[in-house]
Amino acid sequence: MSATKDDLLWMYAAMVKARYYEDTMATVYMEGKKPKFDIGAGLVPGEMHLAAGQEPCAAGVCVHLRNDDTVTAPHRPHHVAIAKGVDLNRMTAEIFGRVDGLGGGRGGHMHLFDPAVNFVCSGIIAEGAPPAVGAALGARMNGRDAIAVSYVGEGAPNQGGFHEALNLAGVWQLPVVFIIEDNSWGISVPKSKSTAVADNAIRAPGYAMPGVRIENNDVLTLYDAAADAVARARAGQGPTLIEVETYRYYGHFQGDPEIYRPKDEVKGLKAKDPIDRLYHYLMDNQITDSSDLEAIAQRCREEVDAAYAFARKSPEPAPEAALEHVFV
Amino acid sequence: MPSSRKLTVSRAMSEAIAQEMRADPQTFVMGEDVGAFEGVFDSTLGLLEEFGEERVRDTPISETGFIGAGVGAAMSGMRPIVELMFVDFIGVCMNAVYNLAAKNTYFSAGNCKVPMVLMTGTGGGYNDAAQHSQALHATFAHLPGLKVVAPSNAYDAKGLLTTAIRDDNPVVYMFHKGLQGLVWMASPAGAATEVPEESYTIPFGEARTVRSGRDVTIVAISMTVHGALAAAEELATEGIEAEVIDLRTLVPLDRDTVIESVKRTGHLVVADEDYRSYGLTSEVITSVVEAHPDYLKGPPQRVAMPDIPVPYSRPMEDAMLPNAERIASAARHTTGRG
Ligand SMILES: Cc1ncc(C[n+]2csc(CCOP(=O)(O)OP(=O)(O)O)c2C)c(N)n1
Numbered sequence: 001m002s003a004t005k006d007d008l009l010w011m012y013a014a015m016v017k018a019r020y021y022e023d024t025m026a027t028v029y030m031e032g033k034k035p036k037f038d039i040g041a042g043l044v045p046g047e048m049h050l051a052a053g054q055e056p057c058a059a060g061v062c063v064h065l066r067n068d069d070t071v072t073a074p075h076r077p078h079h080v081a082i083a084k085g086v087d088l089n090r091m092t093a094e095i096f097g098r099v100d101g102l103g104g105g106r107g108g109h110m111h112l113f114d115p116a117v118n119f120v121c122s123g124i125i126a127e128g129a130p131p132a133v134g135a136a137l138g139a140r141m142n143g144r145d146a147i148a149v150s151y152v153g154e155g156a157p158n159q160g161g162f163h164e165a166l167n168l169a170g171v172w173q174l175p176v177v178f179i180i181e182d183n184s185w186g187i188s189v190p191k192s193k194s195t196a197v198a199d200n201a202i203r204a205p206g207y208a209m210p211g212v213r214i215e216n217n218d219v220l221t222l223y224d225a226a227a228d229a230v231a232r233a234r235a236g237q238g239p240t241l242i243e244v245e246t247y248r249y250y251g252h253f254q255g256d257p258e259i260y261r262p263k264d265e266v267k268g269l270k271a272k273d274p275i276d277r278l279y280h281y282l283m284d285n286q287i288t289d290s291s292d293l294e295a296i297a298q299r300c301r302e303e304v305d306a307a308y309a310f311a312r313k314s315p316e317p318a319p320e321a322a323l324e325h326v327f328v
Numbered sequence: 329m330p331s332s333r334k335l336t337v338s339r340a341m342s343e344a345i346a347q348e349m350r351a352d353p354q355t356f357v358m359g360e361d362v363g364a365f366e367g368v369f370d371s372t373l374g375l376l377e378e379f380g381e382e383r384v385r386d387t388p389i390s391e392t393g394f395i396g397a398g399v400g401a402a403m404s405g406m407r408p409i410v411e412l413m414f415v416d417f418i419g420v421c422m423n424a425v426y427n428l429a430a431k432n433t434y435f436s437a438g439n440c441k442v443p444m445v446l447m448t449g450t451g452g453g454y455n456d457a458a459q460h461s462q463a464l465h466a467t468f469a470h471l472p473g474l475k476v477v478a479p480s481n482a483y484d485a486k487g488l489l490t491t492a493i494r495d496d497n498p499v500v501y502m503f504h505k506g507l508q509g510l511v512w513m514a515s516p517a518g519a520a521t522e523v524p525e526e527s528y529t530i531p532f533g534e535a536r537t538v539r540s541g542r543d544v545t546i547v548a549i550s551m552t553v554h555g556a557l558a559a560a561e562e563l564a565t566e567g568i569e570a571e572v573i574d575l576r577t578l579v580p581l582d583r584d585t586v587i588e589s590v591k592r593t594g595h596l597v598v599a600d601e602d603y604r605s606y607g608l609t610s611e612v613i614t615s616v617v618e619a620h621p622d623y624l625k626g627p628p629q630r631v632a633m634p635d636i637p638v639p640y641s642r643p644m645e646d647a648m649l650p651n652a653e654r655i656a657s658a659a660r661h662t663t664g665r666g
Contacts, residue, residue: 037511037512038512038513038514039454039455039456039512039513040453040454040455040513040514040642041514045454045455045640045641045642046454046455046456046457046640047456047460097455097640097641097642097644098641101641103640105639105640105641105644106457106458106637106639106640106641106644107457107458107640108455108456108457108640108641110457110459110460111457111458111459111640122459123457123459123460124416124417124419124420124459125389125420126389126420127419127420155388155389156389158388158389158390158393159389159390159391159392159420160390160392160393160420161420186360186388186389187360187361187365187368188361188363188364188365188386189360189361189363189386189388193386194386194387194388194389195388255512259364259365260364260365316641316642316643317641317643317644318643319643319644319646319647319648320647321644322634322636322639322641322644322645322647322648323634323636326635326636326637
């Protein structure tokens with residue numbers, strides 16, 4: 001199957017928007033944290049994990065999803081949230097810890113919840129996989145054809161919870177798509193030193209599901225593989241595991257000294273930038289022209305700029321509001 | 329003459345580990361990012377360089393696996409120092425700690441030993457939200473079979489860690505991220521201290537009276553020691569002389585030092601960054617009241633994290649964490665001067 005023009009342009013927009021969002025955040029996050037970096041100071045609270053370079057993983061899968069499909073994302077969630085259609089204004093306000101945030105400032109960047117599009121996330125490695133299984137189970141028990149997608153980094157398949165989730169999905173043949181974003185680093189530890197196999201997709205047969213490995217951060221091959229996986233899940237044919245080779249342009253977190261990383265690695269990755277490649281694909285195949293693509297990019301930038309403006313204007317929450325919402 | 333120099337808590341910890349590793353080849357370190365990264369909170373500075381990858385092991389993100397492996401290694405004669413990066417992650421691996429490490433000595437009538445140190449980063453104050461900011465002191469202290477340590481400064485950090493490594497029992501060593509002296513996170517002035525170069529131990533179960541005072545006893549641990557000292561300065565300007573006690577270890581708990589102090593002051597405030605209910609604060613107050621119902625002349629006070637997940641937004645978190653202001657106001661209240 002090859003992508004329709006609409007889907008291609010949708011993916012292009014999702015990737016451009018996510019990239020601009022992260023690059024903007026990289027700058028905004030440092031406001032008030034210079035000249036001396038202090039994680040507890042400045043405009044944006046807390047830790048910050050950015051996903052620039054990983055956009056294909058989000059766009060190539062979420063293009064196939066509906067609002068009623070559930071996505072569970074990890075600590076590096078912005079690109080996935082954007083592709084899933086999370087309210088950008090309220091997401092940004094949440095990251096700023098403001099009253100108009102998705103959680104009124106209680107959760108922050110690693111804990112974004114938008115029930116309108118069934119998006120959740122968690123900062124505990126691999127712990128989104130079992131809840132994705134549960135969401136899929138709930139859909140099936142209610143006779144709905146909604147599916148669930150679990151996103152994790154390549155560090156997560158070394159957790160027990162990940163494997164338990166795969167086995168559950170396999171033995172119950174649930175509509176789950178497991179996506180591993182393999183950026184080859186778990187903080188400072190390379191995959192080769194943490195994982196006994198080079199390709200996590202080969203684990204899939206152990207759980208009675210197909211496994212696919214996408215090389216080169218390629219959104220188009222991922223698009224095809226995810227189309228199959230989502231269609232199978234929706235048709236009641238069970239789960240799929242997809243590992244995507246992807247790139248992490250920034251440090252693990254903003255402020256990461258990255259002493260562990262070869263100096264030129266990022267430069268090499270940027271030379272193969274997935275957004276540039278999609279742009280050239282669209283141009284070379286005369287699917288669209290540069291003015292159209294620029295117009296899309298312009299709209300994305302405006303939307304992101306508006307979200308940051310919204311977040312800046314949103315008030316700080318009242319301190320006592322911290323005591324609300326432990327129970328409902 | 330033995331020499332000392334001013335060290336951060338993280339340097340003091342790293343030095344304790346290095347000295348024990350030099351002395352005992354059975355000692356080794358494992359955990360996430362303890363190698364080239366030297367610990368996300370700098371707890372393993374210089375160790376990879378000196379001891380190599382065999383004894384300073386980066387692990388996969390597999391806490392259930394490598395903490396369980398720590399228990400097994402300890403029982404086979406090694407002395408593993410295992411790092412759980414953030415204490416909050418205990419959720420994925422508690423079994424190895426409380427069903428294995430904490431119980432195997434008892435099951436075996438002392439025939440099996442588990443000389444393992446689980447060192448782990450605690451605490452909030454830098455807006456990292458509820459999966460990365462908890463103190464969880466009582467979660468461990470509640471479980472029989474674990475010794476639990478939480479230093480407030482570099483001198484104690486080194487001595488207590490040395491004691492922990494030499495102990496034949498499992499020790500949970502809880503270091504507060506905000507005391508480490510990281511370049512990217514502020515820490516209070518009193519956290520870095522003079523630290524002797526040579527190796528030394530500090531016995532568990534001996535609280536330290538950090539400041540003497542006749543009017544009110546403030547019991548604290550880890551980060552709250554610094555809040556308690558600041559509160560005591562403030563109270564002194566109002567004519568209230570506070571005695572500040574740093575418990576240093578939760579298990580064993582030095583009840584005697586607290587009781588002896590309260591006998592003199594008649595007033596008690598307990599400050600802890602862990603949750604308010606079912607925690608260290610209640611334990612300390614109960615220990616006093618149970619033994620000497622007549623000592624307290626005012627209602628004992630708990631200053632702790634309210635029973636909510638630690639909030640992300642800065643104004644919310646600031647308002648919830650125990651700090652000098654809240655400790656001082658509790659002291660005024662119990663002494664009837666506020
Ligand atoms: C259970 C658990 N252990 C450790 C961590 C600390 N931690 C946060 S991100 C991370 C690395 C994750 O690597 P990976 O899964 O590859 O995702 P990436 O950061 O590369 O996107 C670690 C170890 C955590 N959040 N949860």
